[in-house]
Amino acid sequence: MQQVQVCIVGGGCVGLAAALGLAKKGVRVAVIDSGKAPHALGDEYETRVSAISLGSQQLFDALGVWNDIAAMRAAPYHEMDVRDKDSTGKIAFSGKTLDLPELGHIVENEAIRFALYNALKTNVNAEVHYNTRYQALHQTHTDVLVTLESGMPIMAKLLVAADGANSAIRKQFNMPITYWDYDHHAIVATVRTQLPHNSTARQVFLPTGPLAFLPLQDSYSHSIVWSTEPSHASALMAMDETEFNKALHEAIDGQCGLCSLVSERAVFPLTMRYAKEWVQGRVALMGDAAHTIHPLAGLGMNLGLKDAALLIELLSEPAEEFCSTKLLREYERRRKLDAQKHIAMMQGLKTLFEGNNPLKKLIRGVGLSMVDKLGPIKDLFAKQAIEGK
Template sequence: ATLMFDTEYQQIHQSESDVFITLKSGEPIIAKLLVAADGANSAIRKQFNMALSFKDYDHHALVATVKTKEPHANTARQVFLPTGPLAFLPLSDANTHSIVWSTSPNHCDELLAMDDTTFNKAVMAAIDGQCGLCEVQSKRAAFPLKMRYAQQWVSGKVVLMGDAAHTIHPLAGLGMNLGLKDAAYLIELLTSDSKEFASTRTLRDYERTRKLDAQKHIAMMQGLKELFEGANPVKKLIRGVGLSLVDNLGLIKHLFAKEAIGK
């Protein structure tokens, strides 16, 4: 196998059995399969006219690196606020987190406009001081959240994977796991196909199976988003009872954990 980093392609063409790639350097590559894992705005998906469905979540995600007084103990934390969830994700340094704050576009603009001191106070208040004083360590960035779902995942010997095939709301942190499950299932199929590498049947099996899983997660994220946003007292009661049941019923909790880690 040959790994090539920081290498751009110039052209992609395919025949019935091969994919022909010309790199920017002019070097030609012939392959039996091209896996397009080039992100939510996949240029390869667009080139091969693979149709896309999408929905605006009406949320923006603000991301930043934050240092806290208390160590994270390798624990991810998430709070559900009326405007959307705030996640604290542990990094390698014991007191440093990557935060993802999903909120309304107007609130996101307010957070971006704050000076560092005001923003630090807002973050600490939002997470109810669980990690002590907060100090932002990076520039803040924000981007709109959209559900994307490719209606077609296979075009000849070109297949979509990860964000190129699907993006979901980050409130449960399952987007990356979905992409890893795409990769794992495709590898399983390719290694078990002894007659022909990347046969049409194999690629259609990949498309059919992974599309069903993506559809399930898209529907689940939409339901969770609607359940956890706002301050409706009925929603709050359902959330509280539901989470308490999950926390206290070991079997259900185990099933949720397995789903979250992609098993």
């Protein structure tokens, strides 16, 4: 039997970050994941990337992995350009005006996983098991028993479910969620453009949904996230490359010149999920298992990393009892409040920016232009987003 203090199911970025943070604090941790172990990046860009906020960067720095992540094609962006397709509204942010070296980084998710995994492999307090499934979970008032398919039992004081949006652990323990369909599908791909991106993250709000061009390390390469109505997404996916490239160029108003797909396109539906219960006995939810939001502001990964950061903080504080009920309830209360705020904000933005309603267009145009001209308010808004608060 393997005895640990925390068992984390899910070896994605959030689960690995939590594991490394706890292990560095002297907490014995086991991570299990049914998928493949992280791997070094290949020559081609991965299609799944994240916009890492300065707050998340600080977490990775504290974990001792930021330099490794940054060395794996992390692309800093110094400017943000946000505009509405059907109005004159536009807002731009600059690192220079905010006295920041950059506004954030665009990072391939696999680079984050690989750096965290390598750090965990050398930590004596951590055991990481990929290509490993569990066959049974049982909890008592004081422990959780995880039995692997191999028959090996793992006994832990806390089981953390970081196993994604369709969390099997959340379902097994009947932890209820609230959810709604955003009525959007997101298309992700890598493109090259005729003109350089100049380290600028761009987002255009179209009547059918937002399109983001995220700058990659190569000056002419971008990761795109095109969130749009399902019927439109199907039409875009059915286009050949030439047609799709033309549609991209038109949608982004030719800001970077002609576009060329350099990867396969992937599409997935967007759903808001919010767990009504984040803690049940000795089981706690984290990351996408607890919440998923619209990607229009790139907050999903950062929100999950904030879950990890708080759990690391709380579990590493001196206490008479490790992982008490009171401590877990504090984690639940604080993270639920933050998640609620961001879910509401994303829904409000989506509602405001979708459709062709003339009043909405006027509000969008005037609102964006006013914020762009109001220095102090604009800077406050920017810092909230950039620092991931």
